[in-house]
Every structure is written in structure tokens, then in C-alpha cells.
Amino acid sequence: MRVTERYINGVVLTGLLVLPIWALAMDEPFTITLATRAVVLALAAVGLNLALGLGGMVSLGHAAFFGLGGYTMGILAYHAQTYSTLNLGLFSTDGTTSMPLIWLSAMVISALVAFFIGMLSLRTTGVYFIMITLAFGQMFFYFAISWAQYGGEDGLSIYVRNGFPGLNTLVPIQFFGICFTLLCIVLFLFARLQASPFGLALNATRQTRSRVQAVGLNPTRIRLLAFVLSGAITGLAGALFADLNRFVSPTMFSWQLSGELIVLIVIGGVGRLMGPVIGACVFVALEHFLGALTDYWHVYLGVVLLCIVLFGRGGLIGLLTGKEGAHV
Amino acid sequence: MSSILIVEQILNGLQFGVMLFLMAAGLTLIFGVMGLINLAHGSLYMVGAFAAAAVAGATGSFFLGLVAALASAALAGAIIEIVVIRRLYDAPHLDQVLATFALILIFSEGTRWFFGSFPLFLNIPQALSGPVTLPGGIEYPLYRLSLIVIGVAIAGGLWLFIERTRIGIQIRAGENDREMIAVLGVDISKLYTLVFALGAALAGLAGALVGAIQSVQVGMGEPVLILAFVVIVIGGIGSIRGAFIGALLVGLTDTLGGVFLPEFLGLFMEPGAAQKSGSAIASMGIYILMGLVLIWRPTGLFGARA
Numbered sequence: 001m002r003v004t005e006r007y008i009n010g011v012v013l014t015g016l017l018v019l020p021i022w023a024l025a026m027d028e029p030f031t032i033t034l035a036t037r038a039v040v041l042a043l044a045a046v047g048l049n050l051a052l053g054l055g056g057m058v059s060l061g062h063a064a065f066f067g068l069g070g071y072t073m074g075i076l077a078y079h080a081q082t083y084s085t086l087n088l089g090l091f092s093t094d095g096t097t098s099m100p101l102i103w104l105s106a107m108v109i110s111a112l113v114a115f116f117i118g119m120l121s122l123r124t125t126g127v128y129f130i131m132i133t134l135a136f137g138q139m140f141f142y143f144a145i146s147w148a149q150y151g152g153e154d155g156l157s158i159y160v161r162n163g164f165p166g167l168n169t170l171v172p173i174q175f176f177g178i179c180f181t182l183l184c185i186v187l188f189l190f191a192r193l194q195a196s197p198f199g200l201a202l203n204a205t206r207q208t209r210s211r212v213q214a215v216g217l218n219p220t221r222i223r224l225l226a227f228v229l230s231g232a233i234t235g236l237a238g239a240l241f242a243d244l245n246r247f248v249s250p251t252m253f254s255w256q257l258s259g260e261l262i263v264l265i266v267i268g269g270v271g272r273l274m275g276p277v278i279g280a281c282v283f284v285a286l287e288h289f290l291g292a293l294t295d296y297w298h299v300y301l302g303v304v305l306l307c308i309v310l311f312g313r314g315g316l317i318g319l320l321t322g323k324e325g326a327h328v
Numbered sequence: 329m330s331s332i333l334i335v336e337q338i339l340n341g342l343q344f345g346v347m348l349f350l351m352a353a354g355l356t357l358i359f360g361v362m363g364l365i366n367l368a369h370g371s372l373y374m375v376g377a378f379a380a381a382a383v384a385g386a387t388g389s390f391f392l393g394l395v396a397a398l399a400s401a402a403l404a405g406a407i408i409e410i411v412v413i414r415r416l417y418d419a420p421h422l423d424q425v426l427a428t429f430a431l432i433l434i435f436s437e438g439t440r441w442f443f444g445s446f447p448l449f450l451n452i453p454q455a456l457s458g459p460v461t462l463p464g465g466i467e468y469p470l471y472r473l474s475l476i477v478i479g480v481a482i483a484g485g486l487w488l489f490i491e492r493t494r495i496g497i498q499i500r501a502g503e504n505d506r507e508m509i510a511v512l513g514v515d516i517s518k519l520y521t522l523v524f525a526l527g528a529a530l531a532g533l534a535g536a537l538v539g540a541i542q543s544v545q546v547g548m549g550e551p552v553l554i555l556a557f558v559v560i561v562i563g564g565i566g567s568i569r570g571a572f573i574g575a576l577l578v579g580l581t582d583t584l585g586g587v588f589l590p591e592f593l594g595l596f597m598e599p600g601a602a603q604k605s606g607s608a609i610a611s612m613g614i615y616i617l618m619g620l621v622l623i624w625r626p627t628g629l630f631g632a633r634a
Contacts, residue, residue, distance in 0.1 A: 051435055058422050120619050123626040127365045128564060131557040132622065138385055139553045139615035143590030146608045151430050151621060259367075259429045309427040310415055 005321050009274040016281065017180060024173050032172040033199025033244070038284040039179045040240045045264040045276030046186055047233030053271030054199060056206030060130050060258050061117070061137030065231040066146065068113055069106035069238025074156045074248035076102055081160065099160040099164040099178070102239050110235025111228045118227040122220055134255055141253035162243055169243070179240055183277070186233055191273055193229075202226050205260035232300065234261075265304060269315030278316055334464050338580065342473045345579025346479025350534035351556040352563070352571040353486060354527025359601050360418055360566030361523050368408065369531055369556070371435035372547025376401040376532025377539035377548060381448040390453035393535050401532020402525040414517070418576060431549070436616045441548045447543035475537055482530070483572050490568060494629070499523060503566060509608040555582075558614055562621045564631025572628060578614050585613035595610035 016035065021030035051057040069181050079086045086093050096102060121132040145153050161169045169175045174319025193199045204212045205219040212219045242248045249256070259285070267282050268275030286304075290297035312319060355369050376397035384393030399454065408431060416424050452471045461472040491497040498519055501509040510516045526608025542548070559578050565571025597605070621629065 017428055025390050052422070058425060060425060072427050123622060127359060128561060128627070130365060130421060130425060131561050131620070134554055135558045135561065135618055138551075139612050141607060142611035146611045148604055255550065259425075259432075262426065262431070263423075268420075270422070296437045298433045299441070300439040302430040302437070303428035305433070306412065306427055309419075309430065310412070 001014075005272065005274075005317055007277075008320055009318060012274055012278055012281070013184070016277070019250035020173060022177050032176050034284055034288060036172065036176045036179050036244055038280045039176065039183050040237055040244055041261075041264060041284065042277040042280035043186060043240065044189055044234045044237035045182050045261050045280055046183070047230045047235075047237060048261045049230075049265050049271065049276050050190065050193070051227050051230035052265060053275065054194065054202050054206065055223055055230075057108055057122075057223060057227060058130050059133040059135030059227070059257065060262070061135070061229075062234050063253050063255065064117070064137040064140045065110040065114060065234040065243065066257060066261075067140055067248075067250070068110045069235035069240075070151065070242035070248040071144065071156075071250040072106040072235070072240075073162065074103045074158060074237040075106060075150060075244040077158045077162055078150065078156060081158070097162045098149045099158070099162045099169070099243070102162055102243075103236055105234040106239035110238070111232040114117055114228045114231025115224070117231075117252070118224045119194050122223050122227065133324040134258070137255055137258050138255065141250055141255070144250040144253050151249070153250060155247055156245045158242070158248070161246055175244070179244075182240070184234070186236075187273060187277070194273070198222070200226070201281045203235050205247065215262070230303070263301075264303075265315075266308060266316055267318035272315070272317050275315055282316070330466075333587075334466070335462075335466050336468060337584055339468055339476065341470065341580035341583035342576065343475050343479075343579070344583055345482070345576040346476055347534050347538050348477060348552070348555055348559055348579055349483060349572050349575035350537075351552055352529045352559040352575050353483070354530045354568055355553075356477045356560050356563070356568065356571045357499070357523055361484070361499055361578075362413075362520055364417060365421060365424050365428070366413070366527075367425060367553065368431035368435065369527070370551075370553030371407055371432050372528040372531040372545065373443070373535035373552055373598040374435065374439065374482050376535035377405050377450070377544040378443060378448065378535075379538055380536030381450040381544040382443075384450055386480065390451070390540070391452065394533065398529045399537035401535070403531040404532075405528020406521055406525040409521050413518070413524060417520075421488045424570070435498055436546050442545075445546065447545035450539045450544055455459070466620045471540065478537065482533075485614055486568060493517075495522070533601055555614070558618050558626070561618055562628055564628030567630040569632030577617065581613050581617050582610075584608040589613070 016039065018036045020032040023029070038208070044062070047065070048059065048062045051059050051062075075086065076093075076095045078084075079093070080097045081095075090169055103220050105172070117133065117136050119127050121136070124132060131264055137209070144150075150156050161175065163169055164178055167174045167178065169178065194203075201212060201217055201222050205217075205222050212222070233245070237254060264279035264283050265276050268277065268279035286297065286301060290300055294300075308315070333585050344433075351369065351373060352626075354372075355366060358364055358366050358369075371542040379400035380390075381396040382395035383396035387393075410444055412427060413433065416427055419427075456471045456474050458470055459467040460473060462473075490499060498509060498514050501514075502516065502519060502523075505518060534552075536550075541546075555578060556575075559571060561574075562577060563572070563574030584605065589610040590603045593602035593606045625631070
């Protein structure tokens with residue numbers, strides 16, 4: 001049976017919305033938390049999909065932005081909750097527990113860092129790019145470990161989840177609602193961007209760089225902008241992830257997480273709008289069900305992944321629609 | 329600060345550097361010849377360390393442990409090359425990253441399954457334990473000194489192998505034009521398996537040698553792998569000479585930065601703050617070095633000009 005991608009997208013989003021509501025009715029808050037986790041991971045992977053899927057930049061260091069978002073939330077909330085002042089030289093702040101402000105800060109900081117990493121790493125392509133992004137990601141990991149003021153290796157606990165005007169974020173379904181809404185907004189923007197002149201140009205830089213240059217566009221600038229946007233979205237997801245766990249630690253910067261974000265995209269389908277969302281749902285489900293069966297579920301994940309790479313092309317969406325490529 | 333401390337730290341940096349070279353040499357060879365990015369190289373390092381610890385623990389002989397490390401890592405390398413890696417040579421980089429990431433998951437969790445989560449210990453052989461007095465009255469652990477000697481010897485041997493032997497010539501020819509040497513009658517798939525197994529053996533040897541001064545545990549390979557990537561980016565992909573220079577640079581920067589940066593900052597900061605910010609900045613030292621090299625020469629110190 002072949003179905004269209006649009007149909008799959010609708011089913012997945014509806015399912016992701018109905019599951020927590022059903023869990024609320026059945027009084028199973030843990031399922032809501034699992035769904036929130038899937039939504040937040042999906043958001044992070046949508047960010048990466050912009051760079052990796054559309055722009056063909058295989059970044060193995062996106063955990064850097066995820067962690068930066070997390071630590072932005074952790075540091076701002078830490079100062080607000082301990083009534084201490086964060087002094088940054090030029091300006092100082094007393095921190096905040098307001099989610100919108102935290103999101104904005106997380107996105108701005110991630111975007112700035114993405115700009116610098118992009119400036120350096122986009123001078124190169126291919127394998128160099130992979131290794132350099134991986135190395136910069138690791139740089140933040142070690143920096144977070146040695147930064148004793150904010151918990152170092154032990155991480156930083158935030159005891160009360162940050163607030164959103166008019167909502168009680170400590171109620172799981174309300175926090176899910178916030179995350180789900182953000183995911184939908186970002187997916188909408190992603191779809192618009194994909195179809196915009198910028199998206200088309202980005203797609204073209206992935207396919208034939210020299211032709212983009214020949215029509216008078218600057219491929220490096222296009223790729224850099226995409227990388228910055230991608231970092232900002234992943235940073236936003238990091239802030240939400242930290243709020244979900246009420247905890248940040250250097251593991252948010254770990255290279256395994258960067259790898260897992262790529263895995264999410266590939267399970268669903270590279271460069272597809274809903275690829276990361278499907279990937280995140282499958283991943284969280286695998287983690288939950290296989291993890292309950294055996295502590296060594298990563299072995300099976302590895303085998304599944306190998307099979308996808310060696311035998312299946314186009315991820316789950318490709319399998320269902322019968323179309324390998326995302327850009328037909 | 330005494331000159332003894334400085335010499336000691338330089339030797340530590342060199343020791344770290346030559347061990348990184350063993351990792352980076354295999355990676356850069358595999359990339360240069362086959363065009364493959366191999367994330368699972370760290371797993372081969374781990375395989376070597378575990379094999380050495382298990383065999384040395386069972387037989388009591390460190391030397392047998394080293395032989396086991398070389399053999400098992402080379403074997404593991406040859407097997408994954410034949411079963412998985414071979415299908416990836418013409419695949420996009422994304423597929424290579426994913427497949428080798430999957431291999432890491434399988435190796436790491438498989439090892440945890442088999443050996444458990446607790447670290448194993450590999451003891452330094454009796455003959456190489458204890459300190460040795462260097463000219464100038466500096467006491468330095470004999471084992472670490474032997475690591476430097478072994479590393480430099482292997483670097484020299486590898487250079488001779490690549491430059492002077494028939495297989496070395498074929499490897500270099502394969503880097504330049506794989507169709508051409510296939511046409512000339514070289515069995516290219518055997519050559520690839522050989523190069524991969526050679527790289528794996530070097531990684532396994534590094535794992536076993538370093539395993540004796542650190543603990544042997546799951547996940548030990550990946551931090552070293554990422555450092556080896558930094559080495560390759562600095563040295564230039566595909567260049568053995570670049571890998572050697574890059575490895576020494578990274579080893580020295582990391583070791584000396586960690587020791588001397590806090591002291592240096594202490595000159596104009598209060599000691600506590602200098603210690604904290606010094607160690608935080610030092611942890612980023614090699615990445616800053618990498619950034620600088622990239623700004624100066626995007627293809628690395630000895631990489632081919634684009």
C-alpha cells in the first residue's frame with residue numbers, strides 16, 4: 001500500500017496530540033512525559049534537519065546547541081531562584097523564570113555560537129565538516145564539565161519548572177501543550193522556509209554548489225544562515241528539554257546526543273518535514289519498550305540502524321510512500 | 329616553577345601525542361585510501377584494551393596481552409570491513425557516519441554485555457615499572473618513557489612501510505587513483521581490507537598501551553577518537569606526516585595548557601579564580617588551536633590544497 005507523505009504527516013501529528021490526551025483521561029502522567037520527550041527531541045531534530053536535510057551539512061556537533069539552550073535555561077533559572085546576580089561584564093541580570101524570555105535567550109545564544117562555529121567549519125566541506133563540528137561539540141562538553149560554578153560534572157538541578165504566563169507548567173499536559181505548540185510553529189516555519197526562495201537556494205547549494213555560485217548567489221552565506229537558524233531551533237529544544245527534566249548536565253553536550261539526533265532524522269527520512277518527528281516517536285518508543293526488556297537495547301538500535309543504512313533508503317516515510325528521495 | 333616540572337610535562341605531552349598518533353594514523357590512512365570516515369575507530373581502541381586486559385589477566389603476561397590486542401583489533405577490523413564497511417565506500421558521508429555510529433553502539437553495548445560495566449585493570453609489566461633517572465636528574469616513569477619510544481618507533485616503521493615497500497606503494501597509488509591501480513592488477517578489495525586491519529591494529533595497540541595507565545572501560549575509545557579527529561583536521565586528512573605533527577601539537581597543547589595556564593593566569597588574578605578559569609580555558613585549548621589552524625589553512629597543515 002502506498003500512501004502520500006501529506007497523509008502520513010497528518011496521521012503522525014494527530015496521533016502525537018491524541019496520545020497524551022488519552023493518557024490524561026486514563027490518568028497515566030508518565031505517558032504524557034514520554035510524549036513530551038518525543039516532541040522536544042523532535043524539535044531538536046527538526047532544527048538539525050534544516051542543516052542536514054535541506055543544506056546537506058552533516059553536523060555531528062548539534063548537541064552543542066542543545067546543551068547551550070539547556071544551560072541558558074539552567075543559568076538564568078539558577079540566578080532567579082537563588083536571588084543572585086549574573087554579572088557578564090557589560091551588563092548584569094538577576095536571571096528569570098519566564099519561559100518566553102528563556103527561549104529567546106537560548107535561541108539568541110545558540111544562534112551566535114552557531115554563527116562562529118559555522119564561520120569556521122563552513123570553510124570546509126565533507127569529512128572535515130563532520131569532524132570539526134564533532135570537535136566543537138566536544139569542546140563545549142569539556143567546558144561544561146570544568147565549569148564548576150554551574151555544577152561541573154554533576155550538572156545543575158532546577159527545582160521548580162519555569163513559568164509561562166497564564167499556564168501552570170508543572171501540570172504535565174499543560175507543559176506538553178506548550179512544547180507541542182512550539183513544535184507545530186517550527187514545523188510550519190520549516191515548511192514555509194523549504195518552499196521559499198531561500199529554501200530553494202539552500203537545496204541547490206546541497207546539490208550543485210558551483211551552479212548556485214554561477215547564478216550569482218553566495219553559497220557559503222546561504223549555508224551559514226541555514227546553520228545559524230538550525231542552531232537556534234536546536235537551542236530552543238535544549239531549553240525545553242532542560243525544563244522537562246528540571247536538570248541540566250554536560251551529557252546534553254555529549255557527542256552521543258549529536259549522533260542520536262542524526263539517527264532520529266534518518267529513521268524518519270532525511271530532509272522531510274515530518275521525518276524528525278516520526279524518528280523521535282519511534283526512538284522514544286524503542287527506548288521505552290526495548291529499554292524495559294533489556295539494559296543493552298542500544299545493541300538492537302545499532303542493528304536496526306545498520307539495516308536502515310545498508311538496505312532501506314529514505315527512512316520510514318520513504319518506505320511508506322515508496323519514494324526514496326525527499327526532493328522529488 | 330622548576331625546569332624539572334617543565335621537562336616532565338613536555339614528556340607527558342609527547343607520550344600523549346604519540347599515542348594519539350597511533351589512533352590518528354589509522355584514521356587518516358583509512359580516509360586517505362578509501363575515503364571513509366570511521367567513527368568506530370574508537371571501538372577498535374577499546375577492543376584492543378579489553379583483549380589485552382583479559383589475556384594479561386588470564387596469563388599474567390603483558391606481552392601476550394599486547395599480542396592479543398593487536399590480533400583481536402586487526403581481526404575485528406577485518407571482519408567489520410568485510411561485513412559492513414565495504415558497502416560504504418561509495419556511499420554518502422551521512423551513511424558512513426550512521427553505519428559506523430551503529431557499530432559503536434553494537435561494540436560498546438556488546439562489550440558491556442560481555443565484560444560488565446566495571447572497569448578492568450591492566451597492570452604495567454614488572455620490567456617497565458618504576459621510575460628511571462634521565463640526564464639532568466629528572467625522575468620519570470619508565471613505562472611512559474617506553475610509550476614514547478614505542479610510538480616514535482612505530483611512526484618510523486609506518487613511514488618506511490608506506491614509502492619503501494611494495495604494499496606501501498600500492499596504498500599511495502590507491503590514494504591517488506583507485507581505478508588505475510585496479511586496472512594494473514592490484515586486488516583492490518584485499519588491499520582495502522589490509523589497510524583497514526592495519527589501522528585497526530594500531531588503534532588496538534594504542535588502547536592496550538594506554539589501558540595500562542588508565543582504566544579499561546566501555547566508552548574509553550570515543551574521547552580519544554574525537555581528539556584523533558582534531559589531530560587529523562590540524563594535520564590534514566590523508567597525511568601520515570600531518571598526523572604525526574598534529575598529534576604532537578595536540579598532546580603538548582593539552583598537557584601543557586592544563587598545567588601552565590592556571591599558573592599563568594595566577595600572575596594577574598587571584599589564585600582560586602585563576603585555577604578555575606585556567607582549567608576551563610585549558611579544556612578548550614586544543615579546539616582553539618584547531619580553529620586557528622582552520623583560519624590559516626582550511627585543509628590542515630599538510631593537507632592537499634583544495
